[in-house]
Amino acid sequence: MPPWRELSGQGWVTAEYEMLPASTRNRRDRTRNKVDGRTHEIQRLIARSLRAAVNMERLGAHTIYLDCDVLQADGGTRTAAITGAYVALCDALDAGEERGLWGNDVRVAAVAAVSVGVVGGQILLDLDYVEDSGAEVDANVVMTDFGEWIEVQATGEQTTFSPDQMTQMLELARVGCQGLFQIQSAALAGAIPRG
Amino acid sequence: MPPWRELSGQGWVTAEYEMLPASTRNRRDRTRNKVDGRTHEIQRLIARSLRAAVNMERLGAHTIYLDCDVLQADGGTRTAAITGAYVALCDALDAGEERGLWGNDVRVAAVAAVSVGVVGGQILLDLDYVEDSGAEVDANVVMTDFGEWIEVQATGEQTTFSPDQMTQMLELARVGCQGLFQIQSAALAGAIPRG
Amino acid sequence: MPPWRELSGQGWVTAEYEMLPASTRNRRDRTRNKVDGRTHEIQRLIARSLRAAVNMERLGAHTIYLDCDVLQADGGTRTAAITGAYVALCDALDAGEERGLWGNDVRVAAVAAVSVGVVGGQILLDLDYVEDSGAEVDANVVMTDFGEWIEVQATGEQTTFSPDQMTQMLELARVGCQGLFQIQSAALAGAIPRG
Amino acid sequence: MPPWRELSGQGWVTAEYEMLPASTRNRRDRTRNKVDGRTHEIQRLIARSLRAAVNMERLGAHTIYLDCDVLQADGGTRTAAITGAYVALCDALDAGEERGLWGNDVRVAAVAAVSVGVVGGQILLDLDYVEDSGAEVDANVVMTDFGEWIEVQATGEQTTFSPDQMTQMLELARVGCQGLFQIQSAALAGAIPRG
Amino acid sequence: MPPWRELSGQGWVTAEYEMLPASTRNRRDRTRNKVDGRTHEIQRLIARSLRAAVNMERLGAHTIYLDCDVLQADGGTRTAAITGAYVALCDALDAGEERGLWGNDVRVAAVAAVSVGVVGGQILLDLDYVEDSGAEVDANVVMTDFGEWIEVQATGEQTTFSPDQMTQMLELARVGCQGLFQIQSAALAGAIPRG
Amino acid sequence: MPPWRELSGQGWVTAEYEMLPASTRNRRDRTRNKVDGRTHEIQRLIARSLRAAVNMERLGAHTIYLDCDVLQADGGTRTAAITGAYVALCDALDAGEERGLWGNDVRVAAVAAVSVGVVGGQILLDLDYVEDSGAEVDANVVMTDFGEWIEVQATGEQTTFSPDQMTQMLELARVGCQGLFQIQSAALAGAIPRG
Numbered sequence A, B, C, D, E, F: 001m002p003p004w005r006e007l008s009g010q011g012w013v014t015a016e017y018e019m020l021p022a023s024t025r026n027r028r029d030r031t032r033n034k035v036d037g038r039t040h041e042i043q044r045l046i047a048r049s050l051r052a053a054v055n056m057e058r059l060g061a062h063t064i065y066l067d068c069d070v071l072q073a074d075g076g077t078r079t080a081a082i083t084g085a086y087v088a089l090c091d092a093l094d095a096g097e098e099r100g101l102w103g104n105d106v107r108v109a110a111v112a113a114v115s116v117g118v119v120g121g122q123i124l125l126d127l128d129y130v131e132d133s134g135a136e137v138d139a140n141v142v143m144t145d146f147g148e149w150i151e152v153q154a155t156g157e158q159t160t161f162s163p164d165q166m167t168q169m170l171e172l173a174r175v176g177c178q179g180l181f182q183i184q185s186a187a188l189a190g191a192i193p194r195g
Helices: A003-008 A037-051 A079-100 A129-135 A162-190 B003-008 B036-050 B079-098 B129-134 B162-187 C002-008 C037-051 C077-098 C129-135 C163-188 D003-008 D036-053 D077-098 D130-133 D163-188 E001-008 E037-051 E077-098 E129-133 E163-188 F003-008 F035-049 F077-098 F127-132 F162-187
Strands: A012-019 A064-072 A109-121 A124-126 A135-145 A150-156 B012-020 B063-070 B111-119 B122-125 B137-144 B149-156 C012-019 C063-070 C111-119 C123-124 C139-142 C149-156 D012-019 D063-070 D109-117 D123-127 D137-144 D149-156 E012-019 E062-072 E111-119 E122-125 E137-144 E151-155 F012-019 F065-068 F111-119 F122-125 F138-146 F149-156
Touching: A012 A037, A012 A079, A012 E077, A037 A064, A037 A079, A037 A109, A037 A135, A037 A150, A037 B036, A064 A079, A064 C063, A079 A109, A079 A135, A079 A162, A079 C139, A109 A129, A109 A162, A109 D063, A109 E062, A124 A162, A135 A162, A150 A162, A150 B162, A150 D003, A162 B149, B012 B036, B012 B079, B012 C037, B036 B063, B036 B137, B036 B149, B036 E062, B063 B079, B079 B111, B079 B137, B079 B162, B111 B162, B122 B162, B122 F138, B129 D036, B137 B162, B149 B162, C012 C037, C012 C077, C037 C063, C037 C077, C037 C111, C037 C139, C037 C149, C037 D036, C063 C077, C077 C139, C077 C163, C111 C129, C111 C163, C129 F127, C139 C163, C139 F162, C149 C163, C163 D149, C163 D163, D003 F077, D012 D036, D012 D077, D036 D077, D036 D109, D036 D149, D063 D077, D077 D109, D077 D137, D077 D163, D109 D130, D109 D163, D123 D163, D137 D163, D149 D163, E012 E037, E012 E077, E037 E062, E037 E077, E037 E111, E037 E137, E037 E151, E037 F035, E062 E077, E062 E111, E062 F138, E077 E111, E077 E137, E077 E163, E111 E129, E111 E163, E122 E163, E137 E163, E151 E163, E151 F162, E163 F149, E163 F162, F012 F077, F035 F065, F035 F077, F035 F149, F065 F077, F077 F111, F077 F138, F111 F127, F111 F162, F138 F162
Parallel strands: A012 A064, B012 B063, C012 C063, D012 D063, E012 E062, F012 F065
Antiparallel strands: A109 A124, A109 A135, A135 A150, A150 B149, B111 B122, B111 B137, B137 B149, C111 C123, C111 C139, C139 C149, C149 D149, D109 D123, D109 D137, D137 D149, E111 E122, E111 E137, E137 E151, E151 F149, F111 F122, F111 F138, F138 F149
16 A cells, blocks of 8 residues: 555555466466566556445555465456456455444445457457467456446557457457456355355 | 577567656656566566567567666656657667668568546646646557557546547547657658757 | 486476465465575475375476465464375376376375374364464374374474373374375375365 | 564574585585575574573563574584574573673573484484485484473485384484583583684 | 764765666666676765765755766766766755755865776776776776875776886876866856756 | 686686674674675675786686685774685695696785775774774775785775875885785695684
8 A cells, every 4th residue: 555545544455466386277387586577567457447446535544455366277367357356355345344444335336357359350258368379459458337447458469450449349348347247246146156 | 588489580579668766856766676567567568569560570580679768757658668669679670781680671560659648537648747647547559650559558547437538538649649650750860869 | 306306317296385365364465575484394394295105216307396375274284285285196196197207106105294282281183273373382294104204393382392292292193194094095086076 | 583572571582594605515605695495494493492492581572693604514504503502592691691681590491402313224313414415314303401302303305214213213312412411511611612 | 874874963975876778889788686796886986985075964864866877888987977976966965055955065075086097008097998898907086176085996907006007097097087177167067068 | 707708718716705693793684685785895806806816827717716704803804805815715726736627827926905094194004893993094905925906995984085195005005915925825834723
């Protein structure tokens, strides 16, 4: 938490992200000595995205850590982390509310994220590892449940992309996020096993 | 350069980014012991963007380092770094061509980048430090001179943003990049002093 | 793997151990910058113990990594890691055998480990977190299924211990390990769900 | 010193261990950048062992550092370090007592340590470098002068060991420690030159 | 700033030195992970030299950082850094005086530095890169404008040097520094563009 | 050893320097994580000085490490290290000659070093810790036994120094080094106990 937050009495949401060595098809070396650039980028993205779900003044001078440890990786782990971390954030907010740390109005939006991309000229939703590795364009989109964007990151990995492709990717991401909001609600209602 | 590139005989473009301690209004601590997450993100973005300017097979088994050391910072240093690094890349490609390292067809596109953002409800181009600090939405856009995107990164810093705002930001970024391509051409033609 | 092993054509078994931040009652800071002394000790113990299960010459010039990531911690995580890693080692040996990397005679013993301790003057088996925190003496014992010790580590945490107590702790550990060998067999036979 | 110790007014004893580059037959690389796992293990063992010699409440809110720098290495340097550090600890306790930092009842036990092992099927006391390198079983035992164990660490390096061998190693270690208590007393009485 | 300085109300002058990757003929690797010995030595020399220009009691409890980032390197960068840092120090002292942080009597001497050396048997002033690389003896000398030495560092790189050569090098350095004091004055008077 | 040395078949002499925690009056923190600037400077000085004693071509493609571990510190440890390291270097050269690694003409000069300084206006030789702490000027001088300088480092710690003082310090250092050459010879002849 930046020090001025504490002084101002506002809260903060931060995130850590790591892939277990066994999470990938071929064992991934354990991150012992330094956090690489990709990991930094991802945990900054996760935290930034989830902060949009929270009213920091109502949270008060508390910091919530969202630990995103990837047990099994296939495709968009950063968007899966955001989508899952929202459920964990709701659990944490409920737990804090029960203990009287804050009120029941801290959560201001639901947040979900999905990957889209151009693979073989086709625009695809939620790329798996094989699709992601071969994607010409790769985008990660974070949305609120009232239909606005929190983050749009589109990268031409092997080629550039046109304004039309950009528009189509965003449309497809919108559909994907709407489905994820339903799954998050089911998980929070206990209708889907967690863990 | 990833090892497989060398094996395949393809080239690579990488970038390093650093702000000098005296580049900012208040002295910035020197990066001695570790590269922080923001710096990692920026240099990965710069390198990715400039790679779109180059045909890696024609470059052959060479790596080009683009050093982006910020002497004076105000606003979008990462987009300024991309736009300036393109000029340095052209110089490097010319120098290598003269020495017979590669041919004259390595460069396949011009690349420029600009920041756009929502400040006080207004969509602004090329935010300075004060505007950037108070921006509700902050976007960095990288474009080729044939009008396609290489990278679109839009972040709701203090609020979310609507699809309409996204469209308007991209339109304004396009205008900004077109101006930058002209300035790059003038610099490469020697019409603007460098240095 | 020490370099002389490779030269001699012998195999090696190594281990890594880490507790996830969420594995403990109070969140544990993520091990980012350095591996602390306790972690080093534990992963050296795990690897040493499991090497007793393997004939290195028959394994040939291969290294097996045993990743012990603690998802939920309560009490003797290092002995649980050894006991569980034996099952993973058997899986790995079976997988390598199927792929023709080595024969079916690499495994030469089963290995299990258990904690014993003196708590309130009583000798207890398999201490949980609360018992472990208050233990006067804490011991970790690693045994093979033919009844010999691989490792005996007994530490007077708050007091010293007599030769008689040492004898009783070892007797109790023997009983505990015998139970664990049955559970390992059931797991390997598919009679207990894993994961 | 863990922070709760300071709050509670209790003392602490800690240790550091290092081998000089010239201490070994072949020059050992200087430990510059990191403390390796073996060193961590050893200094934790030394400190733990010597804490058994001290009543922490009577020591009061002081930390004693025991620096164990190995000038000449041959065989059990960790047990030699414990045995020697006890003499240094007595010196430190005397010096503090003279300066009025604590009383003359801080020391509650003498502490000595010795290695035992199985070499060529024989149980040997105080293994030298050659014996230690070839030992089938290697044990380090720390004892108080009233005959109780502080630490028992027995490791099957090349083979496992039976309960009978364990018993015999402990008996031999007891004899060894009794000899060391006499040497420590002579050193503290000034009858042996220190260096 | 060492802590006792702050307690005593005295000031401090410190320096940091770094060569940009592009400052040298062949690109120099960026100093990311550690400051090498040569850099440490140079920044300690710069700071020590400039402290001679300042009355620390009159400076009061302030620390002045002198950032010496080498944009273009050829020959004696450490002596150029000292000579240039004196001008920056004067600017900083003037700025602090205007803001009422200290009085106008903080500066007690001008400081300049120059390299001298023996190249091919000849004593030369202000060696460039080629001369410096082949110098038999290399010396850096720091002087005040009242004619006394602050630092004399003479090193026989490829041969030793006689007392006579030492005398001649110091004489030549004196002449060089006198010229530099005039250039510093002109820069401070605005007669030379800075940049 | 710089890689070009190895290619050219020339030798190299390098040095490491460290003070043991117990070497100083007040315990000195152990250098675990990084080598500080002062240590870097000292070990570079030691190595540079001793290289003047050796003909690198006759040494051939070998590197000699000189470990200077300070067991007891009082005053000029860096000059003591150089003077003592010369004796160790002679031992190493003799040992290598006996093993046929090089001939008996590798050593080309004796090397000794001494500190001189201005303390209370007086020029003193071989400052002890108390003198060194209060010295106005501190110099370290390295000399060969044929009367030439290898290194002259004079620093105005609390004041500047005049050319006359510089001359007098060098004269006194010459006398000091001449005495040290006799002591080194005695040590090499076995007339002084070592260790």
